[in-house]
Amino acid sequence: MHQRKYALELISDLGLGSSKPMSTPVESNLKLTTLEFDDLFGDESDSLLLDPGEYQRLVGRLYLILTRPDLSYAVQSLSQFMQAPKVSHMNAAIRVVKYVKQSPGFGILLTTQSTESLQAYCDADWGSCINSRRSITGYLIKYGDSPIYWKSKKQSTISKSSAEAEYRSLPPLLQRLLGLLILMRQEPENLL
Template identity: 55%
Template sequence: MGNDEVAIKSLKKYLHTTFHIKDLGAPKYFLGIEIARSHQGISLSQRKFVLEIILEVGLSGCRPTVIPIEQNIRLTTADHTGETSQDDPILQDPTSYQKLVGKLIYLTMTKPDISYVVQNLSQFMHKPKESHMNAALKVVKYLKGCPGLMILLSRRCNMEMTAYCDADYATCPMSRRSITGFCIKLGDSLLSWKIEKQATVSLTSAEAEYWAMAKTTCEIVWIRGLLGDLGI
């Protein structure tokens, strides 16, 4: 990337003589991500990928939900709650769950609104239960209501970086570890976001908040370095 057209053409010519590449022009579809350009900026979406997931799991005719997960729901492992197999049995074939959650993880590249629930579901890939599969299908029902939701990288940008972070204290019922969540914007454009379980158990909510701020600060430093390399 760069703003020197002569240098870019020279590099393309060199790469072509070495690897025989083909210049496809401005990208429109790349690894499942649809890229559209307008006077507002560049939008990124995975609408086609979402529709393929909905069709694959057989929920084309279902009624969409307005939220990806119920409030205060606590998913647990099979050994934690003491539930009987009749109440919440372990899936005999976890492949379908693993495949679905893997695709949902890829969707978080352009859909930060499902990051929290997908982070939760990805913890049960080894021995998923029926409740885990139902929760994953609820995410698909939510996506059915907003398949074209996209990330807009605005053309108008004041180049000011803004970061938001938070911590959900001791939210994991199995480890009592807290959850860190953050998002970072450049102007009005969302650049980076993440939700993950903290590495250690925080003894107070204040400690959990500091861990969240530390993780966010690390991401800010990395993005500033990247922008510096791009001459910003």
Template identity: 45%
Template sequence: MFTLQPPPSYRRKGDNMVSKLQRSLYGLKHVSRNWFSKLSTALISFDFTQSEADHSLFFLHRAPASVFVLVYVDDIIIIGFDATLLQDVKDRICTQFHTKDIGVLKYFLGIEVARSQHGLYLCQRKYTLDILDDCGLIGCRPADFPMEQNLKISDASGPILNDPAPYRRLVGRLIYLTITRPDIVHTINILSQFMHQPRQPHLDAAHRLLRYLKGTPGQGLLIPAKNALERSAYCDSDWASCPMTHRSTTGYCIFLGSVPISWKTKKQVTLSCSSAEAEYRAMAVTTCELTWLTYLLRDLGLPPPVRIPLYCGNQATLHIAANPVYHERTKHIELDCHVVREKLQQDLICTLKISSLDQLADLFTKSLGRPQFLHLRSKLGIRDRHAPP
């Protein structure tokens, strides 16, 4: 909390004065909100439209060209397909704000951007190497996969760390790495559950993940220049996987063509009485994400999809979704049933069975062995720009 005090000898004894703030000072809690309000007002005055799906995204469709502005505090990305319109937008912004044009996007908030005739490549190689260097593991022996298969760690195993701060800082930095590394999301989800009281096995698992990153520091996402725009999704759950609470884990991955655009691993908030119930909760979460992405992609100019394939490996879950009178296993998941069935009836999604060997969402719910992990990772669109062809 900040308190403004008048200058010395400015206030006399007994006076009750109120100070009026003329401008937002850096560091005050209202600064970011006031800044974004001023910037968004200016962009809207330039005929931009603020996205309802993501309020930090602004778009201007002026046929046949479009311009998109993505805002993160005072860092701005401007994307356009018409050089004249793009320059006009940049000039308008410069008239109201002191901005610096640093040219073609190459590095943004720790994310490296590389271009070629094959497409756009996103990675966090420098960020990864900085983490390894800070932990003193820049010369460690690499590992082929991030976590030992079927490893179960709890909050009561092993001695408590004397100083938990390095573990918390490490996991916090690793969470940011998941922006371009969906292959480590499951491991980091497990490690982040012990921030309150980390123990030695938790630190050992984190170091195992760093050894995996040592072998793959330059891996990232390749967005092909020629890519289909069809959407598809994979969802999965690991029933009662948490050894402390016996809650299930939800995992999903959503693709635009061959590129993953959204992924998540999260422990379910309630207990599931069966694997079918856990799978259905995962399907409902994925359906909600698909609905939001539909709104976002519509703002980007993509037409609404028809029947997005949603792949699930549990046959009972598919029956529950397809049959509105299948009540035997739905006593505790009525809300999730309504969400999925509504989108099925609206033809937003269509549910399909997939074998466990090809279920990409397994990467987000289970600690897999080396062969299966590498098999599924190869289908995620993850590439290493620095690796030999």
């Protein structure tokens, strides 16, 4: 399952047809900040976008690429700056589109072989949001070999250690997993 046509339209609409594709959706160790954070620490190298609507539309279109689990973290990070986007935020969003250009037909494979097993994975990046010092959690749930649920989300509280951040990532995943197990019991044909 993929959205190749939609991805190609997005690349074309932004005029990135002749641009070089990127190998990763986010630059390594990139920390996007708010304008208030920059003012507090005296960094005036970045400015607000003149038209925030352009950024908001682009990030909104990235949300529509639902078949790309590899974009989950990038879109989650970019969506935090919808109210007051800066030039660096727009550059990061354009990088995501250039990454999509590398493989526009990339998606998820839903296998036909039915194995009734759920596998769940989660991870947390302790204190990775420099604006709020909150941890970022990532989830993936697979039914057999097919991914059926994924999410990247900032945790609601600040963790004092990486172990605490990891433990805080478990309850939402377990809640979603329990909901899927109940759904499998009641309506197994509607799981996918």
